[in-house]
Amino acid sequence: MEEKGEVKLLGDWPSPFVIRARIALNIKSVDYDYIEQPVPPVSELLLKSNPVYKKIPVLLHHDKPICESLIIVQYIDEFWSSGPSILPSDPYERAIQHFWAAYVDDQWFRSLCRLAKSKGEEAKAAAIEQVKGGLLLLEEAFEKCSKLGKAFFGGDEIGYLDIALGSYLGWLRVNEKMNYLKLLDEAKTPGLAAWAHSFCAHNAVKSVMPEIDRLTEFAKARYGYQEPTLPTK
């Protein structure tokens, strides 16, 4: 049983990367101090804990820092090894989870960011196609990983890839709301649509996923998100 103060997480509530660490800690029922470190400015503590990137999340375990969200998730899985497993034990299944998590981070989330920043109908349409195309690929991956009808990429329980992708659901919903469209479509990606509901309702997740309205207001203030004019008939 961890003593209070042994585990600290430096975070910022809108960050999907911080959400990943919090979900992992919740899965393992780890008691931790959550310290909001909204950036900018970069605090002394954050600068000392993550001198290379100066970014949250940072997990401090006995004051030793661990940085980069998916590396933090793996550390949590390996250190608190007696709790429910986040990564599977089979090397091939682990490689598949890592592959799709890297795809989500390197390709899919970037396409979501491009959508958020795109200006003009043509650019927006192209960005939407990319996001939806990625979701179709992820739907296929979900069918394979969840092994015939299980709720999560990890099977019966939330795993590494669930955390990697699920942490972006808040921002996905914000983009849907701001653009008056559906990106995660029950008709085209039924598996993912159902998965998203199960994920957000999970005990380890619901207390750390931000409310969409709050996230939308944050996006407007921080990134200048503007609602587009409603399409005219």
Next chain:
Amino acid sequence: MAEEVILLDFWSSPFGMRVRIALAEKGVEYEEREENLNNKSPLLLKMNPVHKQIPVLIHNGRPVCESMIIVQYIDDVWNDRAPLLPSDPYQRADARFWADYVDKKIYNIGKLVWISEGAVQKAAKRELLGCFKLLEKELGDKCFFGGDRLNIVDVALVPFYSWFYALEACGNFSIVAECPHLVAWAKRCMERPSVSKSLPDQYKVYTHLLELRREHVARLGAQLQAQQAQ
């Protein structure tokens, strides 16, 4: 059970070199298949439909893609010898952090050094040397990033030693003058057959990268002409 291990590869790819080194460290026998990147094989397109890139490790018919994911897989499967990660969770996290840092930075910034010129190249050189110096600091007095054996950081980084001649020639600077400890580390790595047999000759790489640069400049020129004609 007979293991079938095939590596779809390209001789000058630093990412392919990472996998070669990992397999060699573990003493795994495999069949290497050289891909023509201008005419990718049906096998490559089938085994890596998402990225269509090498390296791809095909182990008993099942593909594993993305070089550092393949390296981790190799370490997990052949876990009875030459560990590429320590057993302590904190040290593992630390090694993963630095391997990820190499992955995020060195290829993209290094490429700008040999492919671009002027202000872009100058900025890239400065940034690359900054990265190398940070890695030198992380290495410290150790023989390798893994201590007395290679770990995933060594495996991630040492393939870029094959770029050093090209970087210096194209960028007109001396890496050994700026980062002597890093060059000494690379030479220690090269004393291991797993590394020396996995890295191509630096001059051969230089002529290849020059060719890629020529093609890149020609493409840019053609694009500019097309824009001006509009």
